[in-house]
Amino acid sequence: MQETLFERWLAGFFDAEGCVRVNKSVRRRHTTYSPRINIVNTDFYTVEVIAEYLRKIGINHYIGSTDRKESRAPRKNIEIGRIGKVLDFSNLVLPFSITKKSELILISKFCESRINKFDGFIRPAKIPYDEVEISLYDDLLFYKAHKKGKRCLSYTVIEKSTCYNLDKAWFGGYIDGDGSFSLNRAGSPSFCVSSTSYPTYNTIVKFLAGEKIEHQYYSILPAKNHLPNCKLRVHKICVNKTYDILKILDIVEPNLITKVKQASVMRTFCNSRVNRKGKK
Numbered sequence: 349m350q351e352t353l354f355e356r357w358l359a360g361f362f363d364a365e366g367c368v369r370v371n372k373s374v375r376r377r378h379t380t381y382s383p384r385i386n387i388v389n390t391d392f393y394t395v396e397v398i399a400e401y402l403r404k405i406g407i408n409h410y411i412g413s414t415d416r417k418e419s420r421a422p423r424k425n426i427e428i429g430r431i432g433k434v435l436d437f438s439n440l441v442l443p444f445s446i447t448k449k450s451e452l453i454l455i456s457k458f459c460e461s462r463i464n465k466f467d468g469f470i471r472p473a474k475i476p477y478d479e480v481e482i483s484l485y486d487d488l489l490f491y492k493a494h495k496k497g498k499r500c501l502s503y504t505v506i507e508k509s510t511c512y513n514l515d516k517a518w519f520g521g522y523i524d525g526d527g528s529f530s531l532n533r534a535g536s537p538s539f540c541v542s543s544t545s546y547p548t549y550n551t552i553v554k555f556l557a558g559e560k561i562e563h564q565y566y567s568i569l570p571a572k573n574h575l576p577n578c579k580l581r582v583h584k585i586c587v588n589k590t591y592d593i594l595k596i597l598d599i600v601e602p603n604l605i606t607k608v609k610q611a612s613v614m615r616t617f618c619n620s621r622v623n624r625k626g627k628k
Contacts (some may be wrong), residue, residue, distance in 0.1 A: 354518035359444035364525025368451040385428040395424040435459035447545040458484045490612040494580045510547040520603025527570040549583035557588040
């Protein structure tokens with residue numbers, strides 16, 4: 349995969365599996381705000397591909413892993429913690445990002461502000477934080493306000509009407525993170541992709557309509573730990589017709605890494621069904 353193509357794929361994968369945050373640490377004499385970029389996934393190969401690319405372009409990072417817990421599979425995570433490297437990563441994926449675009453803009457402004465104050469002698473954490481930087485931290489909290497309890501209830505929908513032009517490499521990366529190819533018990537193929545982001549949902553739906561691909565829409569709570577009246581919802585898009593799934597495979601299969609094998613099996617199955625139209 350070409351470098352510019354991989355950057356677009358990475359933006360899609362990060363939109364699905366990434367996290368932008370600033371860690372607030374309250375100490376006796378001062379409070380620190382530490383920017384972080386995280387990418388977590390259960391597919392170790394994909395994580396290693398991303399890590400190798402980041403090493404190649406000089407973005408230092410830490411790789412960690414977690415063991416299997418109950419129903420969750422083992423996971424690997426990439427964490428970028430140095431302010432300059434967080435900014436480098438943000439600048440890398442920001443031009444192609446949809447879901448995390450606003451968060452990346454905020455974290456970029458925060459990092460730029462801190463870097464501009466650094467004179468090479470004083471540690472960044474020792475430099476006082478101004479009102480603008482604290483405000484940027486507060487703004488980021490709006491995108492994280494979907495935890496059970498008070499913050500769950502205080503969540504408000506952001507950027508509901510925003511829509512972008514969908515990049516096919518981005519779509520491949522996003523499907524690698526939040527997409528699935530499956531067969532139901534009756535033997536019917538299904539493709540599903542989901543998001544809690546209205547811009548992402550609007551962009552995908554607009555793209556499917558332009559490609560004349562029929563889909564069904566479902567809206568559900570994100571997880572069991574959310575309150576019933578929480579306004580955050582998972583927007584789930586499903587495609588169930590064989591010909592439409594083949595159209596999607598034609599679009600995204602060249603840009604898949606994590607789900608390339610599943611896509612290949614799905615294509616074989618769909619082609620078989622097309623050749624046996626009308627038969628069980």
